[in-house]
Amino acid sequence: MSSVNLTIDGKPVQAEADATILETARRAGIKIPTLCYLEELNVIGACRLCLVRVEGARALQPACVARVAEGMVVRTNTPDVLQARRLNLELILSNHPRECLTCPRNNNCELQQLAADFGLEEIRFEGEITPYPVDDSSPALVRDPRKCVLCRRCVAVCEQVQGVSAISVQERGFNTIVAPAFLDPLGSVACVNCGQCALVCPTAAIHEKDQTAAVWAALADPQKHVVVQTAPAVRVSIGEMFGLKPGEVVTGKLVAALRHLGFDRVFDTDFSADLTIMEEGSELLSRLKEGGRLPLITSCSPGWIKFIEHFYPALLSNLSTCKSPQQMFGALAKTYYAQKAGIDPADIFVVSIMPCTAKKFEAGRPEMNSSGYQDVDVVLTTRELGKMLKQAGVDFDSLSEEEYDDPLGISTGAGVIFGATGGVMEAALRTAYELVTGETLEPVDFTAVRGMAGVKEAAVNLNGTELKLAVAHGLGNARKVLDAVSSGEKTFHFIEIMCCPGGCIGGGGQPIPTNTEIRAKRIAGIYRADREMPRRKSHENPAVQALYKEFLEQPLGYKSHELLHTHYEPRGQF
Amino acid sequence: MVDSKEWEELLARHRDQPAALIQVLHRAQEMHGYLPREVLKEISAALNVPLSKVYGVVSFYSFFTTSPKGRHQISLCKGTACYVRGTNQLLDQLERELGLKPGETTADGEFSLSVVRCLGACGLGPVMMIDDDVYARVVPERLAQILDNYRLAGRQAKGA
Known part of the structure; x- marks a missing residue:
């Protein structure tokens, strides 16, 4: 390229x-404001806040779509440029509800920030506000069309990143609305609840429930014994809510x-991630040995589960029957833990802190009641946890570090890497290798499955059997x-799929902003946390070993099937 | 009635051709009279275009309709020239006469009403079209008579 x-x-x-x-x-360190722009995904020149003056051009140019040229002279901050941008912002605000003080995105809103940056002191235009009602039909996400600036970033992510297209732009002119087909409620369509739309929404037009x-x-x-579990990815992102890196x-x-x-017990989803490895690893080995359906595909990610139920029902029997770590935890908290602690499970209240909006849907699935x-x-x-902590006046950074409670708070590095793409695969390999070969794995890192490449393929030799992985x-x-598996173009034994880019660290419930750079930093944090753990293989988790000894007996045993495994249902593509 | 063989062939001919969406929607509306939900789902699946995008196109163009149309299509011009010459009075009278709003169809399936912008006959305003017939300088008092002609035409056609 010249x-x-x-x-x-x-x-x-x-x-x-x-x-x-x-x-x-x-790249030159000159900031041009944007609103509808989303790098590589939504470059449509719609909001007109990035206008610049190009000498010789008839009109101001939108910098996001205008290309450079030899000898071009660009001005980004002349009075006419600033005035035009300000006018456009005022027009965008003219039909925006001015509810910032009570808005879920108060202090974390791009539109609010732009108004502040532009130094708006008055909005001269008062337009009609869209009459479309709030849609809270989804268990995970709420749409508030009144706050929508029609930037289409959510539509771009839903279509281009997730290949779901649950929402698109409907109607036209003043009636334009981002919604499912027929303006159906979001809770009734093939939305996977991943929340990537909420992550890229500049305002509160789509947010978590x-x-x-x-x-x-x-x-x-006082009657409730409230226990909490924390997903792997939360420990490398919650600090961002309080200004940490x-x-x-x-x-x-x-x-x-x-x-x-005030939680009575603070437990860790990493514990049940280790448990997932014991069950899913055993499932893989059993399918390999007994000629079961392959490839085995991971089942931790509830957005992914709903996706396959809608769009690839023919592959449902390839899914691991393992519940996700969140749901394994819930089932054990109200059985194993309840017995151990001598508490009536009816009084136990299980709260999950997840990087994920789809987990809200998963927890409500009718079959998730095996306790x-x-x-x-x-x-x-x-x-939401960040908001609760702020309400409670917690000065997060000044807290002294504390340890998780026994027994469901004990975990290994294999559990924590569930939070990054490739982590479940790597954790499974660490255990499967030792179970199959009987040798100690050293070093434990499988770096081929790490990193941000969209699809990663690898092979590993397990006692003479070459396992093909994706x-x-x-x-x-x-x-x-x-598609490659369905067409027979590729053959794998084991596939890990995570719904969100980067894995759970990039989940739809994570702090905003979440972008490529921030995802990479959270992933680095996950592997740092792994390295710092004294134990890094799931089968070495003493609490998991005790759980099998005292309660479950063995992986894939009778009780495991009752409590830790599940089934799936085809949902139809519409 | 829709010729299901022709319909199947249309979908088959454009299988996995997202770019054919608008022409397939046109044809579908001709064949079905309108674009019901099930038809849009079939188009979405055949052309491999997400349903949300199919509906986005349908709801963008006023030409497409997702509700059944009447036997006779009334188009009332609300372009500037017609507007200043009394379209609104005509519209009021039509709404009273037929008991419907623009975009709706009478309960007996006889008439659908839509408001359009400029039929290109500004000198003749206010202009109204029923099917392919153009009515110029329409005044509210003439409406009942005009509509009756279509009702009559319908009855005669049925009797014939």
Whole structure:
């Protein structure tokens, strides 16, 4: 690609010939405001907040779509540019409800930030506000069309990253709305609840369903024994809610904060992640040995599960029957733990802290009641926990680190890497290798399955058997692998699929912003946390060993099937 | 009645052709009279276009309709010239006469009403079209008579 020379605000810069003015300016350290722009996904020049002056051009140009040219002279901050952008922002705000003080995205809203950056002191236009009602039909996500600026970022992610297209742009003109076909409620269509739309929404037009009130109520109820589990990915992201760096490992502070809120026991989903490896690893070995259905595909990610139920029902019997770690935890908390602690399971209230909006749906699936009660009572996202901690006045960074409670808080490094793409695969390999070969694995790292490549393939030799592996994250990438498997183009023994880009650390319930750079930092945090664990293989988890000895007896045993395994149902593509 | 063989062939001809969406929707509306939910699902599956996008196109273009149309299509022009010459009074009268709003169809399936922008006959405003017939300089008092002609035409056609 040839390069061109241009100047931006008098500064000479060089750029590739097909670069946009926006990219070029950003590389040169010049900030141009954007709203509808989402790198590589939504580049449509719709919001007109990135207008710049290009000398010789008839009108102001949108920097996100305008290409550079040799000798171009660009001005990003002349009075006419600033005035035009301000006018456009005022027009966008003219039909936006001014409810910032009570908005779920208060202080974390791109539109609010733009108004602040532009120094708006008055909004001169007062337009009609869209009459479309709030849609809270989904168990995971709420759509508020009044707050939608029609940037289409959610539509782009749903289609291009996830390959789901549950929502698109409907109607036109003032009646335009982002919604499912026929303006059907989100809860009734093939939405997988992944929440990637909520992550990229600049406002509160799509956000998680807030269930903090139910948790406050349980904590205040003296009759309830309230236990909490924390997903692997939360410990490398919750700090961001309090100004800490993305990827900073804050496990001990997280435990202290939860205890401070009043949870009776603070447990760890990493424990049941280790347990998942025991069950799923055994399932893999048994399918290999007994000629069961292959490839075996992981089942930890509830967005992925709903996706395959809608779009690839023919492959449902390839799914591991293992419940996700969240649901294994819930089932054990109200059986094994209840017995051990001598508490009536009816009084146990299980709260999950998850990086995920789809977990809210998963907890409500009717079959997830193998303890005799709903196994997990309430799922909160990382963002909701952050809000609770702020309400409680927790000064997160100054907390002293604390340890998880016994026994469901004991875990290994294999459990924590579930939070990153490739982690379940790697954790399974660490255990399967030792179980099959009888040798100690050293070093334990399987780096071939790590990293942000959309689809990763690897092979590993297990006692003379070559295991072919694939790892995909983001449902668009999952489609590629599934199509290759369905057509017979590729053969694998074991596939890990995570719904969200980067795995759970990039989940739809994580702090906003979540972008490529932040995902990479959280992944680095996950592997740091793994390295710091004294034990790094699931089968070495003493609490899991005790669980089998005292209660479950053996992987894939009778009790495991009762409590830890599940089934799936085809849902139809519409 | 829809010729199901022709319908199947249309879908088969455009299988996995997202770019054919608009022409298939056109044809589908011709064949079915409108675009019901099940038809859009079939199109979505055949052309491999997500249903949300199919509906996005259908709801964008006022040409497409997801509700059944009447036997006679009334188009009332609300372009500037017709508007200043009294379209609104005509519209009021039509709504009273037929008991419906623009975009709706009478309960007996006789008439559908839509408001359009400029039929290109501004000098003749206010202009109304029923099916392919153009009515110029329409005044509310003439409406009942005009509509009756279509009702009559329908009865005669049935009797014939």
